[in-house]
Amino acid sequence: MxxxxxxxxxxxxxxxxxxxxxAFLIGGFxxxxxxxxxxxxxxxxxxxxxxxxxxxxxxxFVMNEIASSMPRRIRSSAVAVVFAGPAVALxxxxxxxPTLRSLRLSFMDANGRNFVGLANYKFAFTDPIMLExxxxxxxxxxxxxxxxxxxxxxIAVLADKSKRxxxxxxxxxxxxxxxxxxxxxxxxxxxxYKGEGVNIAEIGLLNALVTGLGGEAQAWLLxxxxxxxxxxxxxxxxxxxxxxxxxxxxxxxxxxSVNEAARVDGANAFRIFFSITIPSIMPTIVTVxxxxxxxxxxxxxxxxxxxxxxxxxxxxxxxxYLRQFTYxxxxxxxxxxxxxxxxxxxxxxxxxxQFQGRKVLK
Amino acid sequence: xxxxxxxxxxxxPLGKLILGIVLxxxxxxxxxxxxxxxxTSFRDSSDIFATGWWTVLPHKAWAKTDEIELSPSTDxxxxxxxxxxxxxxxxxxxxxxxxxxxxxxxYGNKRSRRIDVFERKWVGFGANLTLKNYKDVMxxxxxxxxxxxxxxxxxxxxxxxxxxxxxxxxxVPATIIxxxxxxxxxxxxxxxxxxxxxxxxxxxVALLVVPLQIAxxxxxxxxxxxxxxxxxxxxxxxxxxxxxxxAVYLLYNYISTLPRDVFESAYLDGASPFTTFVRLVLPLSVxxxxxxxxxxxxxxxxxxxxxxxxxxxxxxxxxxxxxxxVGEKGQDWHLLTSGAFLSMILPLIVFFSxxxxxxxxxxxxxxxx
Numbered sequence: 001m002x003x004x005x006x007x008x009x010x011x012x013x014x015x016x017x018x019x020x021x022x023a024f025l026i027g028g029f030x031x032x033x034x035x036x037x038x039x040x041x042x043x044x045x046x047x048x049x050x051x052x053x054x055x056x057x058x059x060x061f062v063m064n065e066i067a068s069s070m071p072r073r074i075r076s077s078a079v080a081v082v083f084a085g086p087a088v089a090l091x092x093x094x095x096x097x098p099t100l101r102s103l104r105l106s107f108m109d110a111n112g113r114n115f116v117g118l119a120n121y122k123f124a125f126t127d128p129i130m131l132e133x134x135x136x137x138x139x140x141x142x143x144x145x146x147x148x149x150x151x152x153x154x155i156a157v158l159a160d161k162s163k164r165x166x167x168x169x170x171x172x173x174x175x176x177x178x179x180x181x182x183x184x185x186x187x188x189x190x191x192x193y194k195g196e197g198v199n200i201a202e203i204g205l206l207n208a209l210v211t212g213l214g215g216e217a218q219a220w221l222l223x224x225x226x227x228x229x230x231x232x233x234x235x236x237x238x239x240x241x242x243x244x245x246x247x248x249x250x251x252x253x254x255x256x257s258v259n260e261a262a263r264v265d266g267a268n269a270f271r272i273f274f275s276i277t278i279p280s281i282m283p284t285i286v287t288v289x290x291x292x293x294x295x296x297x298x299x300x301x302x303x304x305x306x307x308x309x310x311x312x313x314x315x316x317x318x319x320x321y322l323r324q325f326t327y328x329x330x331x332x333x334x335x336x337x338x339x340x341x342x343x344x345x346x347x348x349x350x351x352x353x354q355f356q357g358r359k360v361l362k
Numbered sequence: 363x364x365x366x367x368x369x370x371x372x373x374x375p376l377g378k379l380i381l382g383i384v385l386x387x388x389x390x391x392x393x394x395x396x397x398x399x400x401x402t403s404f405r406d407s408s409d410i411f412a413t414g415w416w417t418v419l420p421h422k423a424w425a426k427t428d429e430i431e432l433s434p435s436t437d438x439x440x441x442x443x444x445x446x447x448x449x450x451x452x453x454x455x456x457x458x459x460x461x462x463x464x465x466x467x468x469y470g471n472k473r474s475r476r477i478d479v480f481e482r483k484w485v486g487f488g489a490n491l492t493l494k495n496y497k498d499v500m501x502x503x504x505x506x507x508x509x510x511x512x513x514x515x516x517x518x519x520x521x522x523x524x525x526x527x528x529x530x531x532x533x534v535p536a537t538i539i540x541x542x543x544x545x546x547x548x549x550x551x552x553x554x555x556x557x558x559x560x561x562x563x564x565x566x567v568a569l570l571v572v573p574l575q576i577a578x579x580x581x582x583x584x585x586x587x588x589x590x591x592x593x594x595x596x597x598x599x600x601x602x603x604x605x606x607x608x609a610v611y612l613l614y615n616y617i618s619t620l621p622r623d624v625f626e627s628a629y630l631d632g633a634s635p636f637t638t639f640v641r642l643v644l645p646l647s648v649x650x651x652x653x654x655x656x657x658x659x660x661x662x663x664x665x666x667x668x669x670x671x672x673x674x675x676x677x678x679x680x681x682x683x684x685x686x687x688v689g690e691k692g693q694d695w696h697l698l699t700s701g702a703f704l705s706m707i708l709p710l711i712v713f714f715s716x717x718x719x720x721x722x723x724x725x726x727x728x729x730x731x
Binding site: 056093180185202298305321324325333334347352 | 381385388389393395396398399402411412414523527534546564565574576577580598600602603607635636667670680682684689695709713725
């Protein structure tokens with residue numbers, strides 16, 4: 001657009017455009033920080049949304065105008081920088097550099113000032129709370145992942161045979177739209193315990209079922225060790241739908257002729273499931289398993305909301321939060337983050353190998 | 363089950379029946395917890411504390427029908443005879459069933475000398491429905507409600523109305539900004555030549571599974587230095603950064619498969635890359651953009667950790683408001699359930715109306731960590 005103008009007008013026009021854009025960015029920001037607008041919540045929200053979106057669009061437009069005005073020789077590279085540059089810069093700032101900075105912090109003391117060697121890692125692998133967290137994370141990773149994947153697979157296979165498949169799958173999948181905090185409230189209510197007393201009616205469904213069957217009401221989240229499983233159940237409830245949807249579409253991709261041929265040869269449904277279905281969808285099972293595994297490794301919200309990590313239910317991601325924000329020890333917190341990262345490196349390497357195998361961008 | 367399924371075409375469809383029952387049980391387990399919260403959020407607060415939410419269903423329950431005043435001379439410390447039954451105060455206090463459908467129960471302490479008569483009756487619909495819980499949880503000032511014993515309790519409101527607005531102010535830009543940035547980048551990676559193209563894209567793939575915990579402390583330090591803590595801008599920047607790897611990866615996979623002719627004819631018509639992008643690439647990529655948009659919106663709206671770290675108590679979003687409420691008023695189920703439902707309603711609408719796009723995004727992005 002502007003590149004069609006004569007150089008004498010073009011450069012001042014570009015500078016004017018740049019100044020106006022910057023004025024919009026800074027003006028909008030100070031307006032949003034101002035006292036007057038903070039009270040008008042609806043106005044504030046709308047202004048913030050509009051300002052944020054217009055700013056980004058404007059920035060791209062202005063940068064593109066500048067790049068297009070460059071000498072022909074470097075113009076195409078300049079445009080490429082405008083297109084890919086913001087994403088790369090944001091990624092470097094938000095993920096690449098922080099990884100290195102966390103690594104550095106993990107060798108420093110509480111305030112990140114003095115070098116303390118491996119002390120934070122020694123803490124991470126010897127502190128009793130950390131060891132308990134590692135044990136619990138192991139439970140999450142093993143049982144959480146197992147029940148999600150196996151449950152998802154079973155439901156996918158069963159629903160496939162039902163006439164109401166779409167409805168069933170929608171309902172199982174629905175918890176995916178619910179936040180972990182929301183799920184925490186839902187299940188806290190399921191596990192609710194009213195305690196001892198005359199004529200107490202349990203309002204938690206689980207305790208009502210237990211007392212209805214003649215058992216004794218329990219404070220489920222306070223039972224040592226087993227309370228971890230009551231928390232894991234929440235993740236299974238949330239994530240099984242994910243495993244089910246992905247596995248179901250993989251199962252549907254198996255040609256019906258293969259199953260038919262096996263049936264003609266006299267294979268029963270069990271045989272077909274183990275000899276045809278499972279081997280055919282193995283790559284998908286691996287992907288789903290790793291995704292949920294990484295998920296359960298980083299799990300934070302459920303534990304934070306349900307127990308706060310008390311009663312023997314702590315996990316590493318919660319301890320990371322506590323170390324940084326309750327104890328104010330960025331060194332120990334960073335060491336925990338680095339450990340999380342190191343555990344995930346094999347998955348990262350696997351992804352890269354898969355990607356190198358694809359013939360793209362060569 | 364397998365043999366049943368195999369033979370169901372020939373014989374009585376017992377297999378189908380078992381399959382149906384198993385599926386029904388699974389579906390009930392998956393939906394009842396949410397249903398319970400939904401029903402409870404509309405029940406009167408004093409009912410919530412007294413009876414389970416499932417009592418809204420038709421059931422037989424003890425209902426108080428009468429009172430008996432004992433004569434003032436009755437000695438509560440000795441066994442008392444009423445309607446031909448003799449029992450101690452403790453037994454009366456617990457309740458004594460005279461017949462199957464009639465129960466007598468001592469009200470209050472020994473001095474009350476009052477017996478309540480309960481009869482077992484069918485209750486068709488056992489709920490006093492109300493919107494008061496929603497009004498209370500959205501309110502900013504003080505609120506009052508009655509508990510099971512009839513006491514009036516005063517609490518500070520949770521200002522969920524503001525939390526919902528804050529969540530919107532965080533989620534909408536934090537969804538659209540990374541899409542825009544990622545779409546530009548994906549187009550460049552797919553259709554432009556520039557030095558470092560391949561190594562930079564490999565970086566994107568590597569970053570897909572990096573746990574965001576690793577980034578929180580350094581970014582928090584930057585925000586503190588720049589004075590951005592507690593602002594919406596900080597959330598947009600952080601969520602854009604964390605969402606970008608998946609966004610670039612997904613959109614690259616889609617945009618790189620667009621037919622080459624489209625770009626060639628645009629180029630021949632003299633269109634600049636910017637025009638081509640805005641006029642052609644964006645409209646053609648709507649399915650992929652929508653998939654990622656839903657994914658990112660649900661992720662940002664439901665996020666708790668990032669909001670907790672960068673927003674703190676300023677500009678609380680729904681997840682942090684709800685979590686704070688669990689901590690402060692863990693037994694106020696009328697507030698917790700209505701708050702939970704307020705936090706779920708928008709994602710559920712998005713989810714059910716755009717489920718197909720969401721599933722597609724999940725499939726394409728199942729490498730995300």
